[in-house]
Amino acid sequence: MTDGRSDKRPTIYDLAKLTNTSASTVGAVLNGSWKKRRISQKLADQIRKVAIEQGYSPNMQARALRTERSNIIGMIVPMYDNRYFGALAEAFEQRARDRGLFPIVTCTRRDPNLEIEAAQSMLAYRVDNIVCTGATDPDRIADLCAAHGVETLNVDLPGTRAPSIISDNYQAAVELTKDIISRLPSGCAGNDSDIVFIGGREEDHNTGERIRGFKDAHEEVGARIAEAYIRPCGYAAHKAERSLDEFVNKMGGLPKGIFINSTISLEGIVNWFQQNDITGLETVALGCFDWDPYAALLGNKTSMVRQNVPVMMDLLFEFLEDPEKRKAGVTQVLPEVIRRS
Template sequence: MKKIQKNTIYDIAERVGASPSTVSAALNGTWKKRRISAATAEKIIEVAREHGYSANLQARALRTSRSGLVALLMPEHNRFFSNIANTFSREVRARGQCPVIITTERNPEEERTTVADLMAWSIDAIFFVGTVSPEDLSRQCQAAHIPHVFVDQPCALAPSVVTDNRTGANILTREIIRSMSHLGTGPQDTVYFLGGDQSLPSTANRVEGFRAAMYAHVGQVDPAQILATSYDMDAATDTISALYQRLGGLPGGLFINSDSVFEGTLRFLATLPQDELTACAIGCFDYEPLGQLLRFPVHMMRQRHQMLVQRAFALLETQSPPVLEMVQPELYPATQL
C-alpha cells in the first residue's frame, strides 16, 4: 500500500507564498498578535484545509507549552448547556484551536480531578459553566497559570458572565401572574417555584426575583411555595405529583426552573385533563422551541447562550481582572411561541 505523505507547515508556506512562522501563527490562532492580516490568515487556513493539513497537538505542546486545546466543563447535556457547548465549539474552531467538552455532573471532586487531567495536556484555557466550587477551581487554575473564565456562574476570583437571573425571574413571575384568573394568598390561588438548587447562585437569584414579584402583588411568600431541591427530572416529576396530591389539583401558577425540570414536570402534566392544564398559568426559565406544540400555553425565558459565550471569550482574550458581567434574558410570552 502506498504511504500517503502528510503536508507540513513548510508545504503550506510554499503554496501560499508565506513564511513558515506566518503559517504557524495563522494555524494556532496567534496571527492577530503578529499583526498578520485577516485576509492572509484566512487564505492560509483555507489552503491548509484543502490539503488535509492537521497540526500535531502533542508536538506543539512540547515545543511551545501550548496544546491548541481549549476546554469547557459543564454539568450536563440539557438544551441550555448543549447550546452553550455548540457556540463554544464554533468560537474555538474559528480561532484555529480544538474544543474539549466535558460534563462533571455538578460533582466538585470530579471538577477538580478533570482540571488536573487537563493540566497534564497543557490545556490553553478552561471555560467553566455552572460549577459547584468556582473559587476552588480558580485557585487551581491560577496555581498552574491557566487562563480561565466562568459562564453561568459568578466567581470572585476570575472574570464571569452570567444571565441576569433575578431580573429574568421577576419578569417571568409577573407574566405568570398576569395570566392567572385569580391571585390570592391561599395554597391553591398562588404561584409555586419548582426545581433547581438554592445552593447555586442561578437558582438563588431566581428565587429572589420570584419572591420580589410575589411580594409586589400579594405582600407575602409562604416558604412552602419554594420547591427548589433539585434539577433532576425524576425529582421534578415526584415534586409536582406530591404538590398535586397535597392541593387536590394544580395551583393557580407554576414557575418551572430550567428545561430539565420542565421535562420532568411534563411527565406528570401529560396525565391530566385539558381543563386542569389550561386553568394553571405556567412559565419556564429556559426556552424549549417545541413548547408551542403543547396542549397548554407556557411562557418561556430564553437565556442568550451565544452572547454569554462571546462575552466570555472577550473577557478571556483581554485578560480581564475578576469582573461580573450580566446578560439580560429574553421573555417569550405564550402568545408569541
C-alpha cells in the same frame, strides 16, 4: 513503500531531506515565521508544495511542548440534555475555531468530582484556558487551575475566583413571574399568590436569584408567598415530579401557576400532569426558566426564558483576549422572556 511516501506522518525533518533544506527552514516556512527568518519566496513556495504533496500536518503536541502554548481551550458543561448547554457548546466551539483555537468540550453531569477530574485531564493536556459552564463548584476548579498557572472563566454560574458571565437571573425571574401572574384567572393577581416555584438547588446562585426575583415580583403586586410554595427540590425530572405531587397532596389541589426552574424540571412537571390530571396542563399558568422548542409548545401556556447565548459567548472571548476586561467580576446578560398567552 515505493512511492517515496513513508507510511508514517512526515515531519519537518522528512520534508527537509526531500527539499535539500534544513528542518528549521521547513519549520519556519510552515509556521509562517519564514519572512522574519529571511527565507526566499522561491524556497518557501517549493517547501510548501512538497509539504502538501506529503500531506504534512504539524505535530501540535511537539509545538505545544516547545512553545508552552497548546492553543487548546477547554470547556466544562454539566449536561447535553437541554438546548441551553448545547447551544453554549456549539457557540463556544465556533468562536474558538474562528480564532484558530482547538475547542474541547466535556460534560461532567453536575458531578463535582467529575468536574475536578475533567479539569485535571485538561490541565494534563496543557489547555491554555478552561471555561467552567454551570459548574457546581467553579472556585475549586479555579483554584486547581491557578495552581497550574491556567486562568479560568465562569459561565452561567458565577464564582469568586474568576470572572463570570451569567444571565441576569433576578431580572428575568421578575419578568417571568409577572408574566405568570398576568395569566392567572382574573382576581388572583394582587391577592396572596398561588404560584409554586419548583426545581433547582437552593445553594445554587442562579436558583437563589430566581427565587429572589420570584418573591419581589409577588411583593410588587402585594401578594405574599407561603414557605410551601418555594420548592427547590433539585434539577432531576423525577424530583420535580415528586415535589409537585407532595404539594398537591398537601394543599389538596393544583396551584394556579408554576414557576419551573429548568426544562429538566419541566419534564417532571409535565409527566405529573400526564399521570394525574392532563387537563391541568391547559388551566395552570406555566413559566419555565429555560428554553426548549418543544417545551415551549406544551400546555399552550408555557412562557419560557431563553438565555442569550451569542452575547454570552461573544463576551467570553472578549474577556479571554483582553486581560483588562477580564478583571471584571460578574457580568450579567439579560435573557429573553418568550411569552405565551
